Amino acid sequence: MLDAALFLTVMGMFLLGLRRPFIWVLAYLYIDILAPQKIGWTLTPMLPISLIAFLLAFAGWAISDPKAETKFTLRQGILCALLVYCFMTLQWADFPEDAARKWEWVWKALVFAIFLPVTLITRLRIEAAALILVLTAGAIIISAGMKTALGGGGYENLYLFVNDNSNIYESSTLATVSIALIPIILWFTRHGTIFRPDWRVKTFAGLLIFSCLLIPIGTEARTGLLCIGVLGVLMLRDVKNRLMYLLAAGALGLMALPFLPASYYERMATLGAxxxxxxxxxxxxxxxxxxxxxxxxxxxxxxxxxxxxxxxxxxxxxxxxxxxxxxxxxxxxxxGRAFHSSFFEMLGEQGWPGLILWLSLHALGLVQMEAIRRRWRDRENLAEQWQAPLASALQFSNIIYLVGAAFQGIAYQPVFLMLIGFQIGLSTYCRKRDSARVEAERKALREARRMAASAKPAMP
Incomplete structure (x- = not known):
């Protein structure tokens, strides 16, 4: 039954894409995050659905999307340079066969991150893509959160949809993704339009956030605890009443302590030793x-x-x-021990050029999101009040990722490369709107000057 449901969901998205080709982009997001072909056992593994969705996403854009306003940004250029450099290092890799296996999924993740921003040309598309990412990851998070709440967690013992310790299903990666998504979930409770933020949306979002916070407990991932602490500090910037926030956070933390298993305390104690x-x-x-x-x-x-x-x-x-x-x-x-740090992963695998490209990619993203937040936060037009909070949410997610990446080899993690695509798409969207606004103001000024000149009486 589950296999049939997954297969029909994927096929349904493929069919809907015939009418709205952007749905093929959403289908790839769904497939790449959830990996239904690994969950199913008969129908979904029959076809290379990930490759099909990947090709359809590009075909849909090539056929139906307008190309006149397509802009290639600096960060997309950095991603391209990183892609090319990764291919170059593949040629002199110390372990060619192992390197080739990793390259099989890394190139696809990088190419899609370069491509995704050119499809995010409207608010609806940006929101839809972010919603698919949150809900797809949320399916994994909710399932894992329920098992944790019922006592089924533990280090390397939390059973997920896929038990192959790869991609988002690796315990520390899932913990980092869960905490990094919380700012975006909160954004939907205030600015969502696909599902209006009524009591039902806010209730679901609250429960999803609770599940996100349970993941570091269920996986007993020490990185997850650090990410929670970083998120708590970051949110101080945007809360209105900081004292109440600190008191509430402290009270919730104390209330949670009696419910934490002894194994969790023992594992977290190693942070100080x-x-x-x-x-x-x-x-x-x-x-x-x-x-x-x-x-x-x-x-x-x-x-x-x-x-x-x-x-x-x-x-x-x-x-x-x-x-x-x-x-x-x-x-x-x-x-033969893994790097256990994205910073050292990049340094060891791609050398100093690769590390510099990777750091530049994230540093520019943090700067861009801060620039959008400051430039758009005081706008009074209702249609211009969602951009700054989304930039702030994406910035927080990026910071949490970098903290988690310091202790995990997730430099090419697809979910976070998708978030980079969202950042680039939002930046391009805002830049176009600013340019259009400036051009409209200039046109209005020229028209006013022309009208004033025509109304001026002629000299006798």
């Missing part, structure tokens, strides 16, 4: 190895270059012996 936690210690060793590797290979070693790492380090271990705590030094040898 990096030296004695093997996972954290190993990550630091990998990062140090990556710096040395980049010094010898400044242009990068291609995808999955981490497979060549090998190191030995000493770690203090505390154990109980005869009723007393004894600390001894343990020697740990490891090899």
């Amino acid at each position: 990096v030296d004695s936690d093997q996972s954290a210690s190993t990550r630091m060793q990998v990062w140090m190895w990556t710096l040395d590797y980049a010094a010898e290979n400044p242009l990068g070693g291609g995808f999955d270059a981490y497979r060549s790492n090998s190191f030995t380090y000493q770690m203090p271990v505390t154990r109980e012996e005869g009723g007393a705590l004894v600390t001894e030094i343990q020697e740990v040898t490891d090899s």
Whole structure:
């Protein structure tokens, strides 16, 4: 039944796209996030639905969308440069076969991020794409949140729709995505037009946000706790009553403590004991190895270059012996450990050029969203009051992603590349509206001058 429902949903979106080709873009967002072809077992795996949706999205734009106003932005240029450079490093990759497997999905994620902004030419399209992203990820989040609430969570034990530890289904990635989506969910409760923000929408949004906050608990992802803390600090900028916000946040945090499992406390306690936690210690060793590797290979070693790492380090271990705590030094040898950081992932795989491109991409996005927020926040026209809050939400999501990315190898994560596409689309949309407004004001001024000149009496 589930397989049939997923298959019919995808086929329905493909058919609707014959009348409204933009729906094919939405179909690709849905398929790339949810991966219904991995959830189903007979019908959905029969066809390469992801590739079909990918091709249809481009075909729909080529056939039906106006091209006159299509603008190619600097950030799209950076994405193109990153795409080309990733292909270049593929040629000298340390592990060609592993690099080729990663390239199979990375190039598609980058190309779609470059393409997505050219389709987001209206408010309805921007909102529809964001809504599909939120609801599709929300399906995974709600399911995982319910299992957490019913006691089915735990580190590497939370069962999701797909149990292959990839894409959004990786526990720490899902925790980061969940918290990063909260600002966008809040935007829909104030400015949504597809579903008007009445009590039903706000109730659903509140429950979805609650599920988002449960994901770091259910996955016991330490990164998720950091992302929650960052989101709490960021939201101080926009709340009207900061004191009430701080009191409410503190009260909710205290109320939640008795319901957290003991395993969650034990795992979060390792945040303050990096030296004695093997996972954290190993990550630091990998990062140090990556710096040395980049010094010898400044242009990068291609995808999955981490497979060549090998190191030995000493770690203090505390154990109980005869009723007393004894600390001894343990020697740990490891090899082939993943980067566990997008910053070091880019440095190791794409070298300094790739890291600079990636950092520039995100830095420019944060600056652009701040510029939109400041330029549009005081507009009185009702049609110009949604842009600044959306820019703020996308900016917060980007910051949360960068915090999560510091401890995960998610530099090419498709969901966040889609959010970059939203940022570029919103920036282009706002720039066009500003240009049209300036041109209209100039035209009105010229017309006023012409009327004044024609009404001036002729000299005798």
